[in-house]
Amino acid sequence: MKRTILFFAIVSFFYQCCSQKKEPSSQPVLEKTNSELPNQKYFVGKWVNTETYYIIGNKKKLQPQSNCQQKSYWEFNEENEILTQSKFTAKGKNCSEFISTNSGTVIFTDNNMQYFVDDVLYSVKIKVISDHKFMLITNDFIGGKEVKIEKIYEKK
Numbered sequence: 688m689k690r691t692i693l694f695f696a697i698v699s700f701f702y703q704c705c706s707q708k709k710e711p712s713s714q715p716v717l718e719k720t721n722s723e724l725p726n727q728k729y730f731v732g733k734w735v736n737t738e739t740y741y742i743i744g745n746k747k748k749l750q751p752q753s754n755c756q757q758k759s760y761w762e763f764n765e766e767n768e769i770l771t772q773s774k775f776t777a778k779g780k781n782c783s784e785f786i787s788t789n790s791g792t793v794i795f796t797d798n799n800m801q802y803f804v805d806d807v808l809y810s811v812k813i814k815v816i817s818d819h820k821f822m823l824i825t826n827d828f829i830g831g832k833e834v835k836i837e838k839i840y841e842k843k
Contacts, residue, residue, distance in 0.1 A: 725815055727770045730763040730793070734821075734840040742835040755782040761840065763793065772802055 736759065739750040758777035763770060770793040775785045791803030800813040800823070812824040819842040827834050 727765055727768075729815070729818075730770060730772075731765050732763060733843045734761045734763070735759070735843050736761075736838050737841045738837075738839040740837040740839075741829070742837065743829075743832055755779075758782045759785075760843070764790070774804060 736752070736756065739752065741748050741750055755777040760775050761772060762775065763772045765771075771790045772793050773790045774788045776787075778784050778786060788804045789806070794801045795813070798812055798814070799810055801808060801810045803809070814822045814824065816822055816839070821840055823838045823840070825836045825838075827836055
């Protein structure tokens with residue numbers, strides 16, 4: 688009788704251990720049309736902000752871009768399996784001069800991208816639209832109103 692009880696106790700113990708939920712993966716997750724996830728190599732290259740939308744309540748407004756904004760870009764590089772980024776902002780008479788930020792590491796967690804610009808950490812929502820287009824989504828306050836900002840970047 689004792690052996691039977693001991694046997695059932697051991698079987699019960701192993702059953703409990705095996706039925707535990709697995710811990711979620713710590714791999715980066717990006718939103719891309721409902722679950723396909725690009726790897727870091729997707730981002731490597733030069734990206735230009737082609738459209739910026741401001742959404743206040745139910746109104747979505749396209750923000751026109753200046754000549755310099757159209758020539759500014761974001762560049763991603765992969766070094767030793769670490770993704771880094773630098774921003775290049777066009778300025779000057781013909782927008783031919785560029786101010787660049789220090790290269791910083793990019794980290795993806797859930798649907799967020801965290802990156803550094805000159806030692807300041809930014810965290811934004813990201814949505815991959817296509818093989819050559821993604822959107823960064825942020826919230827801000829403009830004129831005392833909460834504004835959702837969607838910036839679309841295209842690979843050049």
